[in-house]
Amino acid sequence: MNLLSRLSKYIFRSWYALLLSVTCMLVSTYLQVYIPKISGAIIKNILEAGDFRALLYLVMQSIALTCLLGVFSFLQRYANSYFSQKVVYDIRNDLYKAVQRQSFAFFDRTETGQIMSRATTDIDRIRGFLGFHITSLIGSIFLLIGIMLSMLSISLVLTLFCLSITPLLTVVFMFFGKRIRDVVHKAREQYGTLTSVLWENVSGVRTIRSLATEDYERQKFHNLNKAYYQSMLQAVRLRSAFMPISTLLSGSITAFIYWYGGLQVIGNQLTIDQLFVFSTYAAMLTQPISRIGDVWSSYQRMAAAGERIFEIIDAMPDIKDKPGAIEMPPIKGHVIFENVSFGYDNNHLILKNVSFEVKPGETVALLGPTGSGKSTIIRLIPRFYDPTHGRILIDGYDIRDVKVESLRRQIGIVSQEIFLFNATIKENIAFGKPNATMDEIINAAKIAKAYDFIMELPQGFNTIVGEGGITLSGGQKQRIAIARALLMNPRILILDDSTSSVDVNTEYEIQQALSTLLKDRTTFIITQRISTIRNADKIIVLNNGEIVEEGTHEELIRKRGLYYKIYQSLFEAQKEVLPPKSKEEDMKIIVGGAIKYGSMAKGTAISCQ
Structure with missing residues (x-):
């Protein structure tokens, strides 16, 4: 389907404004051609007839027609502006909807600047063409014909x-x-x-x-x-x-x-008045010629802009509801990965044949070196991406068989990269639940240990956080994000290194607050904090996209595998801030295994970021 056919859908929605604009433009064009003849008649009256009454009549007629020309020119410009603004209003809405429905893979391959350029510069080029050049072309053609016919008659x-x-x-x-x-x-x-x-x-x-x-x-x-x-x-x-x-x-x-x-x-x-009228038409001749010349180049720019815009509007999301998809019932939190493999492209798999089961209410810590697939797992659960092979079940439902929105409404996510909107703290906490009461917002803030610092701010919950939450510290932003997730009361909670930017005391307070809450929720955690890892019901250790170990903290420590090495590295880095009891217990385990602090072989330190 070509561009003009695509635009016609939007144009016909505002056909009445375009019709009014073209009608007013045709009247204005006729008046532009007719007014010089009145001027010629005035000159002829002055030179030949000398009739004062006729002269006064012609002058008044010229003034009236000029005023009428102004009225129709105003109506034409207003109708044309309304028409073009309404068209780009509809296109802009469709573009925004298209961006909103795109899957994460779209944003992985599309630069933010390219999307912004389409929503601003390209939209403006369409508005400029529709708002000026369409009616300008029609008006210029009729004006040129009218001028030529009038000149030929002289x-x-x-x-x-x-x-x-x-x-x-x-x-x-x-x-x-x-x-x-x-x-x-x-x-x-x-x-x-x-x-x-x-x-x-x-x-x-x-x-x-x-x-x-x-x-x-x-x-x-x-x-x-x-x-x-x-x-x-x-x-x-x-x-x-x-x-x-x-x-x-x-x-x-x-x-x-x-x-x-x-x-x-x-x-x-020839008469003097004819010469005057002809010279007036000759002076008017350049205007329609220049406008007609501009239309083609303007159309080329508009066509290129339109293609870029409809490229996004027509893009089908990779993640969408399949025909016959059902509403996800209230989630209990039973999660199963069955032979799941995933790659952002077909040539390189991030996850390879991953299988595990998490029962309702369990807390699972995902651990492994950088690039091992931890973040990929938590992105698959809310169906940000679909597995390349295998399937993911939640409460027995393949997540591809349920509606995406009904699934994500029941999953709370606190990511490592916190994004806050340039709005109040109250609005940021209630973003996932706009109809939340103030009591619910305050309760979520208290659980996330955000209430105290919020109340110390000049305007409390009505404080504007600035673009990206720039007025808050990293720890404060993460506590706001935790409160936002908790307010949704999700049955599955995903914490992606959500306490990485808080100090030890704050983290301890958050962990204490979350300990009771997490008992009734299935929770997936990616973290480097030893205290969080130790308290998990299950620890899944990944390496090169595969599960290499799975079990509790005590079980994996005694296996002395990859988890053992990672834990040693983390313990050595965090031993100064560990609670005394935890430090003593871990020291017994590590020393009992004949490995003391710092005894790891050179080059075996492993990052789990």
């Missing part, structure tokens, strides 16, 4: 001369128009880059200053700013060169008209 020779010059005018307009548009387009891209760099500098000002790279960033901004400045100067030079050339051509046409037309007047083949 002088065939002068009209043919003007027609012979028209191709030259068209070439000049298109030559300069294309170059000016190209330079301006380049300048806009440079301005976008300049804006992005400025945004990055403002957002990353702490990093820039901590690394003392201010001079480098200033020079980078200076170079980009200079390139933008030079492009804008080039556009000014082209416009400045175009104006005198255009004026020279127009002046030459006018001079020839007055010379040849003057001879016609002297020879009584």
